[in-house]
Amino acid sequence: MSANSSVNRCVVSTFETEYKMVYDPKCYARDLFSTVISTTGIREQWYFGLSFTNNQGEEDWLILDKKINKHDISLKGDVKFKFKFKYFPENVVEDIIQNVTLRLLFYQVKNSILSESVYCPAEKAILLASFAVQAKYDDFDAEKHPPGYLANERILCQKIIDQHDRSKRDWEDVVSEFHKKNRGMFADEAMIEYLKVAQDLEMFGLSYFEVIVKNDKKLSLGIDALGINIYDLDKKLSPKLSFPWSEIRVVSKKRKQFRISFVDRKKSTFKAKPVNPKMTATIYYLATGNHDLFVQRRKGDTIEIKQMKEQKAIEMKIRERELQAFKREKQLRQRVEEAQKNLEKQYKDLEEQMAERNKELEKASESIRRLEEQLREAQTMKDDLQKQQQELKDMLEKMEKDREMDAEEKEKLQSEIKAKEEEIEAVRLKVANQEEETRKIQNEIEEAKKTIKEQVEKRIDIPVMNSDFEEKEKIPEIVVDKAIGGGNRSSSDSSDSEDEEKERKPDPKTENVLKTLREDLDKTLVEGRETEEDRQHRDNLKQGRDKYKTLRDVRMGNTKRRIDTFENM
Numbered sequence: 001m002s003a004n005s006s007v008n009r010c011v012v013s014t015f016e017t018e019y020k021m022v023y024d025p026k027c028y029a030r031d032l033f034s035t036v037i038s039t040t041g042i043r044e045q046w047y048f049g050l051s052f053t054n055n056q057g058e059e060d061w062l063i064l065d066k067k068i069n070k071h072d073i074s075l076k077g078d079v080k081f082k083f084k085f086k087y088f089p090e091n092v093v094e095d096i097i098q099n100v101t102l103r104l105l106f107y108q109v110k111n112s113i114l115s116e117s118v119y120c121p122a123e124k125a126i127l128l129a130s131f132a133v134q135a136k137y138d139d140f141d142a143e144k145h146p147p148g149y150l151a152n153e154r155i156l157c158q159k160i161i162d163q164h165d166r167s168k169r170d171w172e173d174v175v176s177e178f179h180k181k182n183r184g185m186f187a188d189e190a191m192i193e194y195l196k197v198a199q200d201l202e203m204f205g206l207s208y209f210e211v212i213v214k215n216d217k218k219l220s221l222g223i224d225a226l227g228i229n230i231y232d233l234d235k236k237l238s239p240k241l242s243f244p245w246s247e248i249r250v251v252s253k254k255r256k257q258f259r260i261s262f263v264d265r266k267k268s269t270f271k272a273k274p275v276n277p278k279m280t281a282t283i284y285y286l287a288t289g290n291h292d293l294f295v296q297r298r299k300g301d302t303i304e305i306k307q308m309k310e311q312k313a314i315e316m317k318i319r320e321r322e323l324q325a326f327k328r329e330k331q332l333r334q335r336v337e338e339a340q341k342n343l344e345k346q347y348k349d350l351e352e353q354m355a356e357r358n359k360e361l362e363k364a365s366e367s368i369r370r371l372e373e374q375l376r377e378a379q380t381m382k383d384d385l386q387k388q389q390q391e392l393k394d395m396l397e398k399m400e401k402d403r404e405m406d407a408e409e410k411e412k413l414q415s416e417i418k419a420k421e422e423e424i425e426a427v428r429l430k431v432a433n434q435e436e437e438t439r440k441i442q443n444e445i446e447e448a449k450k451t452i453k454e455q456v457e458k459r460i461d462i463p464v465m466n467s468d469f470e471e472k473e474k475i476p477e478i479v480v481d482k483a484i485g486g487g488n489r490s491s492s493d494s495s496d497s498e499d500e501e502k503e504r505k506p507d508p509k510t511e512n513v514l515k516t517l518r519e520d521l522d523k524t525l526v527e528g529r530e531t532e533e534d535r536q537h538r539d540n541l542k543q544g545r546d547k548y549k550t551l552r553d554v555r556m557g558n559t560k561r562r563i564d565t566f567e568n569m
Contacts, residue, residue, distance in 0.1 A: 010079040012036050012050070015107030020078075025069040029062035036083050043308055044101045046293060049086030052079070060282055061086060072278050084108050087289050088205030090225045090297065092195040097308050099188055106135070106191040109198050114157050118203045119237065119533045122160045123517040126171075127510075129155040130178030131194035135187045140180045150175060159531070164524045186323070197510070202237040202547045209283050211258070211272040221258075221272055223286045225294065226551065228260060237536040238545075241562060242554045243270070245294035251287040256280050258287075267560040364445055371441045378434040385427045392420045 010032075012019045019039055023032050029050065037045045054060040054072040062071060062081070069075060085108050089095035096102050110132055112118040113125065120128065133155065137145060150172040161171065182190060198204055205224040210233070212218055220231040222239065228248070229239035249263045256277040260270040274280050301309065395417050530538075540550065555562070 008075055008079065010081055012081045012083050014040065014083045015104055015111065023068065025075050026067055028064065029066055029068050029071070030064040032068065032081075033062065033064055040083070040100070042098065042100055042104075043304070044096070044098055047085050047087050047089070047101065047105075048083060050081045050083055051086070052081050054278070056276065056278070058276070058279070060279070061285065063281060063285055085205075086286070087293055088225050089199075090294075092199055093192060095297070097305075097312050102188060102191055102195075106194060109195060109204070113198065113201075114154055116157050116159055118198075118201060119537070120157070120198075120201055121518075121534070121537050122156075122164070122521050123514045124197060124201070125156050125160055126175055126517060127178060127514065128194055128197055129175045130182060131185075131190045131197070133175060133179045134182040134185050135190035135194070137179070138187070139183045139185075140176070145176070145179075148172070163526055163529045163534075164521060165526055166524050200547055202550075204547075206236075207286055208236060209279055210275040212275060213272050218275065219272075221283070223283070223290060225290055228287060229551075229554075234532055235536055237533060238540065238550055239554050242551055243559065244551075244555060245291050247559050248291060251284060251291060253280050253284040258283050260287075262559050264559065267558075268563055270563060367441055367445055371438060371445070374434060374438050374441070378431055378438065381427055381431050381434065385424060385431060388420060388424050388427065392417065392424060395420065 006025065007022045008025055010021055010023055012021055012032075019036070021032070021035060021039075023035075033045075033048075033050055036050065037048075042048065050062040051059055052062065052071070052073050055074060056072070060072065062068065073079065085105055089105075092102075092105070096105065109118070110128075113120045113128065133150065133153070136153075137149075148169075151168070155175050156171055161168070182193075185193070206222045206229075207224070208231075209221045209223075210218060211221045213230075218233060219240075220233055220236060222229040222231060222236070227242055227244040229243075230241040231239050243260060243262075247262055247264075248260055249265075250261045252259045252261065256273060258272045258274065258280060262269075274283060395413065398413075540546070545553075557565075
């Protein structure tokens with residue numbers, strides 16, 4: 001930068017952070033872009049661009065080979081640029097290599113769906129929200145994630161909320177239920193699952209421009225990683241005409257006109273003129289960039305990409321081992337926590353048993369006390385019995401000595417002896433009964449003591465963690481193919497893009513989940529609040545169409561016939 005160069009300030013924001021930078025307005029946009037790339041450390045730079053809001057209030061992109069001050073942008077104050085995806089991958093799983101690239105794509109697509117710039121039906125929006133929640137909160141945990149944990153999260157776009165007779169808590173609950181089903185999914189895995197669903201949305205990765213075609217008819221031109229599509233202005237889900245990149249030889253611009261030339265040179269050239277002529281260059285660079293990436297993906301990988309994939313393979317292998325170790329540690333921790341809970345439960349049971357035993361001991365002690373009292377009473381009665389027996393003996397001896405006493409005294413003495421014998425017999429019976437009751441109480445006490453002894457001596461089994469648990473469980477070796485990202489697409493693949501679209505079929509399990517969810521959501525749908533896009537989506541569902549089937553249908557027949565049919569419509 002020369003000493004005479006003026007320096008301006010700008011703010012470059014990503015979906016994760018923002019950077020304050022200085023730049024020379026007379027420098028090429030490539031210089032600023034290179035500075036951002038070196039700052040972020042992103043190597044998959046071919047996906048990205050710097051967007052800005054032009055003087056007409058539309059989103060536009062810096063053209064790298066053009067000076068910054070030559071763009072339709074006001075350079076007063078701190079200029080704001082957004083560093084984001086300009087060119088999208090054909091297949092997220094196969095094409096994205098770096099984790100930082102994956103994260104930025106996830107945040108950008110999520111923002112586009114929540115801001116309603118990309119149409120997403122309600123049932124898919126809930127599924128996507130559950131993956132986004134998993135990426136942020138990890139596995140659902142009832143203690144960490146109590147009811148209302150999503151209250152401050154923006155999980156669905158406002159349009160979907162307004163279209164259904166459901167409370168905010170209802171939406172949170174249904175997303176939370178799907179969040180529970182994502183257990184065991186790590187953050188980057190949840191992001192990939194999110195993008196796998198999102199990339200099948202009709203508007204995923206599409207940039208729309210209003211153009212004028214033959215007979216001055218206004219239409220929308222859409223450009224993405226799969227090709228160029230033509231839409232009615234109010235129907236951006238179902239194209240009227242589509243050209244896959246495999247049919248396109250070159251894209252060019254002449255004056256304010258955008259042109260598509262086809263591989264078969266005998267076929268006519270498709271021409272369109274942007275409603276805003278200043279967007280011609282933007283359309284041109286978007287189209288050529290996507291076309292170049294389409295061709296590059298079908299060639300052999302460059303040395304840089306091979307190195308990135310090899311590095312990714314090594315990182316994945318290391319990460320897989322770390323994940324295995326983490327899972328083992330998590331399982332071990334869960335087993336320890338479970339054992340601790342069982343131990344606490346057993347201690348609690350033991351305390352209850354001891355309390356019960358104490359009650360039984362108190363009861364036994366009371367029985368012993370009563371027995372002792374009864375023994376004392378029995379002893380007293382025995383003493384009385386012996387005393388009376390002695391008195392009877394004395395009376396008998398006296399009677400023996402006084403044989404000569406008169407009849408009256410003798411009769412009186414006999415009566416006293418008889419009464420004493422009856423009294424002794426009564427006492428003897430009472431003593432016998434008391435001894436029988438005492439024996440019963442003694443037996444009860446012995447049984448109680450025996451039961452208490454058995455309960456106290458009973459062994460309580462406590463689970464003990466195996467100290468060599470980690471040694472016994474071996475980490476399985478993970479063999480990772482070096483061609484992470486799906487490897488190269490062979491040249492034969494490029495011969496027919498329709499074959500690729502046929503291969504990407506919806507997952508039946510996911511489709512069943514979406515169908516059930518759709519039926520449930522229809523019950524709370526408020527009549528009259530559907531948008532045109534909702535109606536188009538329902539029509540496509542009734543006809544059994546998805547994004548790829550629609551493209552296959554509109555691409556049937558040769559290019560010339562499709563163009564002629566379109567122009568005669």
